[in-house]
Amino acid sequence: MVVHRPDFLSALKAALVLALIAWQPAGWTQSQATAEVAISVDKNPIAANDTFILTLTVNQLVNDSAWRPQDVLDDLQVLGSSSSRSTQIINGETSEQTTFNTIIRAPDTAGDYTIGPVELLGATSNSIVLEVLAAADSEQLLDQRKAFMRVELNRSQAYVQEQVQLTAKLYLAANLHSGNIIPPKLEDADIRQVGRDSETTEIINGRKFQVFSRDFVVIPQRSGEQVIRGPLFQGQINVNSNRTLFPSFSSTESITTAAENLTLNVLPIPADWPEQSEWLPAEIVTLSVSVGSEGGDQEQGSAEQYSQGEPISLTYRLTAVGPLPDQFPRLDELVSALKIVGASVYPEAPESAVNQRNGRMVSQQTVRVAVIPHQAGELMIPALPVVWFNTQLRERDTATAPAQRFSIVASAGNQATLPEETQATGAAGQDASSTAITDTSAEQRDTLNEQQDSTLPFISQLKFWQILTVVFAALWLMTLLWALWRRQQVVAQPEQMPQDNEAPQQELRAIKHACMRDDASAVELLLKRWSRRHLGVATSQLTSIADYYGHAPLRSQLEHLQRCRFAAGDYNWHEGKALWRALQSALKSAEQNAKANQQSSDLPPLYPNSN
Template sequence: MVKLSQTVMKIGLLLLALGVGISHAASELITSIDKNPVLIGDSLIITVTIDDDVANDNFNPDQWLGDSFEVLNVRTNRRTSMVNNQFNRTTNFLVSVRAPQQPGYYRIPALSLAGVSSDPIEVKVLPLSEAEQTQQNRDAFIKVSLSDDSVYVQQQVTLVARLYLATNLQSGNIIAPQLADADIVQLGKDEESYEIIDGKRFQIFQRSYLITPQRSGQVMIRGPVFSGQISGDDSTAIFSSFATEAVTTATQDIPLEVKPIPANWQGDWVPAELVTLSAEIVSENAAVPSQIEQGQPLTLRYRLTGLGIKPEQLPTVRLPDLDGVSIYPEQPQSSSMLRNGQVIAQKTVDITIIPRQTGPLSIPEVRLPWFNTAIDKGSVTASESFSFTVTPATSLQPELPAQPEQQQPATSTATDMIPSTPPAGTDTSEATTPQHLWFILTLAFASLWLLTLGWTLFLRRKRTEQIAVAGASTTQASIPPSSAGKAWRQLQQAASANQARETLAAMRTWTERQFQTGHLNLSGLREFFADSPVATQLDYLLACQYGTKPNAWQEGRALLRALKAFRQQQPEPKASDIPELYPRNNN
């Protein structure tokens, strides 16, 4: 059964080959255009139809058209049909070109392809003065407008393109405008609306572009180009509602004057309509503190906002060097938003300061010059200034033992109890025995009380001196080696894991125990390593901890190497000669 089917198929193919002829040689080449006349700078489609299968490599539209028409793109479609037992193949080349920029008559030359030739076509190019009447007779056209025809270099200018369609859009694409040495980006989303012109209803698609020229001079912006498919009116098609036709349209080149930076301008070039700079203290408390503690970090947030400028054009805010203050800026954060068709750019930077010395501290205002494009002159924006009083760190204040409240003696003192000398002539022997005895007892009690108070004060003072000596001995010489070794192991563990906060805490503890420095805050720790390679690593660690995010620090092993070298260069601490207050009994 299978063999029989294969035999029938072979016989059918043989009969088809004998009865059907195949046409190979091209006999006709036709060229046509979709619009004539055409406006200057507008686009049109040249359709080349040849009744043969022609490869794309055999068709060179640039060489054929020369310099008069600019080739935008080329599309190809092929079709095969059978008529009267003959296979017919047709190749269509659809060439989208831009019309010349000057009005007049231009010729599309004759085309020779696959042994056949087409006829030339004469195209009339109209001036812009006839654009209004010509466009209204078209099913598709584009209008463009510039926000300003004269700008400074790096100043933004907005180009708005409005595509008018009199029929339904099936598919299409708008090619963005072009300008050498300029940044061009689409601004926002497309907008859609409708408009009736002379009784004809048009669907309008609006797209905005932001152009930032980077070079001064008189330039020409190549206008946007639309190429797509719209609903066609082909009554011969079986499904006429699905019939489409290719369409293309463009605009003429747009002139733009780009002025250079003023010769007398100094500093960063910031052309914008408005620039503001604000500063605030990053704190959980809403109130601005008047006092800050020595060695404790304080973060200031500077926010630079510009209207009509890109975020990357905004300069980075920097604080000047301040005496007795370490400054750690963060990585700036940039953002932008679109409001009422204008770009609002913002650059935010957090700067952490650590005061190293006490006293008054003034953070001056930051002043940034910028060029006001609205009034065509320079301007200056400034941030707020801050003033603080840096107080000693609480942890550095000696904690004296609390003095117990001393009982005050009775209002009458011993001297008050001594009677005045009796006047002359008074007979003292007349004093009664009980009164004389009371006086003696009172005097003795007062004397004993004074002796007891003096002895108590003497013992307390001696005890205080012994405690201070013992404390100094403990701080300077009595730290067991195992304590410093444990702190070093904790430091190694934290630094090897690149944990910024844990490393900083362990480094302070190890330094205090290893070098017997007493308590250190951040500024004290920085001063201790000031003249060594450790200072560079410590500065970077502080910048990561209080400037950028903590997990950004990746230099733990480098810090350990610097600390090991520093430790080897330091002499071993000597034991104190002061005897212990309470010697240990070795028995």
């Protein structure tokens, strides 16, 4: 038997063509079918400021770009949108469908609002009349609502940078499967979650609700009447389904709801607040100081007695409930400003920390100070006051670290000079009365010999650290002489920068290092200090630096830094290098403008010491 393969292949091709011709009309008819669009909502009526889901269905497969809810629903606030597509073939007939689910926040004013008709792919949808009820009248919707939120503030009026507590409660009439609470939002404010979520149950109008509570702290950074956008919940709840063969299993239903917006009246800093004091609103502020010796052996009961030249270690701690650590005044600067006679003060860089206790933000700043007395006698370290605003009593208050007194005894080197003083006193007595000298000269000589004999064993009892102090003093003197010689050599060079520029240059280098590390908090703190000291800009807004230089790129970078610092979510700042380049460009432009103005006028130069 011989099989002709070409004839077999031709027959197979013919069969496929016939099958394609038989199937094509159904598919062709579907693709040419007229588009149909329909819209629906999951809640109607709805409470003001609550959220609902607008569902738009199309009987064709369309791209996401075809549905732009922001352009169509311009009178409503669109929070997000998602899409899904499905294709079904039943008895050779193909049906396609695209579904768009859009989360929308209802208006804050009660009334009837018309949604639609929506035009898409040449087709027009139906329209819906949405009934919005006032928040006070929303209780009648409890029997119909599966979820709703309530929110409250501990006070409706606060001062700028004062901590306000916001409590959000989510009520669910079904078991929660999964979900997320989006925090409230407020421009130019720091919003953080504090504490842990709590779960309770409540019965409202005979219905049992699961209640989930979450606390936030809101710290506004500017004054005026502001609106806090209420938190939003998006999640899924468990619902019973009749489609499953296993009654013990339940399906899920997507649900969304939002709390109403809240109005917060933020007051500015009081006009009578001292200009030399930092604005520090808090519930409680304490300032303490502890004493500890870093060198020398202290005997029992003599903790307040130190030797001349022996370091005294002080630790200042500033603790406050409410403000963040970057709102604190710098303790090292306050300690350096104290007038301490007969001693040198060397404060270290302060250390800051923040914790949460009982739903409150507790911040602390610690600074260690070394005090080295230079003369014997009583050393007095004045009290250290910190002015703050009591948010409970709504008045100004002061936290004070008490003054410290120390008894400073002369070092061994100073005590060895006592015999010479005694001898000088004896010589003065001889000039006054020769008779007295004759009678007492023998006794004075015996006393003087005894004191001189006691000097040698006293010197041998010198402590090791005292000898080491003398060695370091000699090395320091040599270093000082070398520095003076080096300074004379450097002054002769014309390109050396003036000494007045050393301080701002050092702070600019610190800003550069913080920018390279993308440390947003450090950059903000250093920029504010630098602008206050060298530009005379005392405001708390970073954009004032850009206003000072009139530099648009710098303004853009500073605004981005502030948004990242005060964003409600966890946003990381990675634009340190770009900010540093913008700051360099602003400084260079300012320098060029200063040189141009100097050449075109008879005004004195910007840096007179640079010539």
